[in-house]
Amino acid sequence: MADPDPQLPPGYTIELFAEQAAVSHEDVIEMWERHGAVGPSVSGRRVHELLLVAISPDGEPASVNTAYLERDPDLLMDLWFIRTFTDRDHRMRNLGLALLLKARDHFDQRFAGGDDTRGSGLGFEIENVGLRVHGDATGYPVGATFVGVNHRGNPLWVRYFPGVLAPGPPA
Amino acid sequence: MSHQDIAPLPAGYRVQLLAGHEAIGPAEVMAFWADHRAMPAGEAVGRVHEVLFVGLDPGDELVAVSTAYLQRSRQMRMTFWYQRVFVAPEHRMGNLAFRLLLAGRDHLRALYESGADRRAAGLMVEVQHRGARAHLVNAVWRSDFTFVGQNHGGDHMRVHYFPGALAPLP
Numbered sequence: 001m002a003d004p005d006p007q008l009p010p011g012y013t014i015e016l017f018a019e020q021a022a023v024s025h026e027d028v029i030e031m032w033e034r035h036g037a038v039g040p041s042v043s044g045r046r047v048h049e050l051l052l053v054a055i056s057p058d059g060e061p062a063s064v065n066t067a068y069l070e071r072d073p074d075l076l077m078d079l080w081f082i083r084t085f086t087d088r089d090h091r092m093r094n095l096g097l098a099l100l101l102k103a104r105d106h107f108d109q110r111f112a113g114g115d116d117t118r119g120s121g122l123g124f125e126i127e128n129v130g131l132r133v134h135g136d137a138t139g140y141p142v143g144a145t146f147v148g149v150n151h152r153g154n155p156l157w158v159r160y161f162p163g164v165l166a167p168g169p170p171a
Numbered sequence: 172m173s174h175q176d177i178a179p180l181p182a183g184y185r186v187q188l189l190a191g192h193e194a195i196g197p198a199e200v201m202a203f204w205a206d207h208r209a210m211p212a213g214e215a216v217g218r219v220h221e222v223l224f225v226g227l228d229p230g231d232e233l234v235a236v237s238t239a240y241l242q243r244s245r246q247m248r249m250t251f252w253y254q255r256v257f258v259a260p261e262h263r264m265g266n267l268a269f270r271l272l273l274a275g276r277d278h279l280r281a282l283y284e285s286g287a288d289r290r291a292a293g294l295m296v297e298v299q300h301r302g303a304r305a306h307l308v309n310a311v312w313r314s315d316f317t318f319v320g321q322n323h324g325g326d327h328m329r330v331h332y333f334p335g336a337l338a339p340l341p
Contacts, residue, residue, distance in 0.1 A: 074246070074320045077310075120310065137249075137292060137336040145311075145330070146338035147319040148246040155338060158317075160310040166318040166327055 009093045011057030014102050017050040023061045028053070031061050037085045051082070052102055054095045062090035065099045067107075069119055073151050076167040079123035079158060080107055104142045104159065111161040121160035125150060181265040183229025186274045189222045195233055200225070203233045209257045224274045226258065226267050234262040237271040239279065241291055246320060248339050251295035251330065252279050272296065273314060276331055283333040292336035298327040 008014065017023070025047045032038035038046055049066035056062040063086035071078050082103050084096045103122075110116040124144055126135075135155075137146040144157035180186070189195065197219045204215045218238050226235030235258040243250045254275045256268045275294070282288040296316060298307065310318045316329035 075318070076321065135338050137332040137338045145317045145319075145332070146247070147317070147330075148244070149248055157338075160317070164310045165308045166310045167321075 008054070008095070008098055012054055012062060012093070012095065014052055014054050014098060016106070017053045017064070020053065020055070022055055022059050023053050025050075027061050028064055031064075031087055032085065035085075035088060046083075049083075051106070052099050054086075054090075054099055056090060060087075062087050062093075063095035063099055065096075065103055067103065070123070072123065072156070075147065075158070077120040078118055079121055080119040081123045081125060100142055108161060111164070119161070120164045121158050124157040124159075125152070125154045126157075178266050180267060180270055184226065184234075184262075184265065184267060186224050186226050186235075186267075186270050188278065189225050189236075192225065194231065195225055195227075197222070199233055200236055203236065203259070204257070207257070207259055223254070223278065224271050226262070226271055228262060234259045235267050235271055237275050239275055239294075242295075244295065247295075247330070249293070250291045251293050252291045253295050253297070276314070280331075280333045283336075291333075293330050293332040296329050296331075297322055298329065299324075 015022075028050060029038075029043045029047055032043050032046075033040065046066055049068050050064055051067045052065050053061050054063040063084065065082050065084040067080050067082050069078055070081055082100065084099055086096050107116075107119065107122060111119070122142075122144065135146075138144075142159060144159040147156055147158050150156040189200070200219050200222055201215055204210055205212065209215075210218065218240075221238035221240045222236055223239045224237045225233055228234045235256065237254055237256045239252045239254045241250055242253050252275075254272060256271045258268050258271075279288070279291070279294055283291070294316075312329065314331070316331045318327060319330050320328050322328055
């Protein structure tokens with residue numbers, strides 16, 4: 001499946017959060033809490049998982065994604081899981097997808113270059129009941145493959161990094 | 172991995188669908204399994220109806236058999252074709268087992284794409300052969316079999332989805 005057009009609307013940019021200065025941790029926390037997306041008890045920790053930020057023409061955070069590493073007990077592999085939140089005022093602009101594609105490329109490059117080989121791929125867990133519609137078993141959302149229902153009862157898609165190896169037998 | 176990506180079969184070997192084969196039928200397959208003690212006779216009676224492809228040597232002797240059956244996967248919540256391959260020990264070289272696997276993949280996928288048989292959304296293999304598993308450790312094979320976990324015996328489970336297959340979300 002070909003990736004959808006990831007082009008950004010005019011004036012928007014996507015930056016690695018750690019490599020930009022326009023948007024601060026506090027700006028992101030304010031956006032999350034203003035929309036009730038992430039509560040105060042979680043935002044202080046999650047803000048340190050920020051990976052990418054889409055910045056609006058006004059210099060405000062329009063969309064962000066965070067990434068965390070978690071071991072899947074069925075696959076016996078560590079995967080990067082990505083969460084994305086887009087400010088309601090900036091939705092319908094493909095920002096979430098653009099961030100996802102950038103995140104995929106970022107992790108691919110770091111894995112291929114040996115800079116970060118902790119994760120074996122990207123995991124996409126569909127927790128939102130509203131999104132639990134029939135989806136392609138392959139290709140969703142960025143070339144990921146459906147690998148089953150995970151230990152939390154949620155459907156899981158995985159996109160392995162190129163060349164990654166399957167684990168050895170369980171101990 | 173396309174058929175061109177793996178070494179060709181040794182000269183004279185070939186893989187054919189059992190259905191319609193003039194010289195080989197269920198009786199010959201049963202005898203082949205029995206000769207090689209591939210499985211108990213009681214099991215062979217049931218599995219002979221699952222035979223998909225056969226491998227023949229240069230002398231037209233039966234040297235390999237693949238079978239396929241439908242089974243629901245609890246983990247995937249989908250029904251898959253499960254394929255098994257048995258190759259006579261003296262012919263376990265030249266990728267004969269893998270050729271049978273790919274032939275089965277292509278055959279079942281064609282049936283799915285044509286609408287002739289859509290009972291399963293893909294093909295599942297459990298890689299029990301230790302040599303094959305050690306050799307084929309990439310999470311994604313070029314033949315488009317993706318690692319989806321291990322069974323209770325520690326065998327790798329890999330899935331190949333047919334084009335357009337849908338994941339059955341709760």
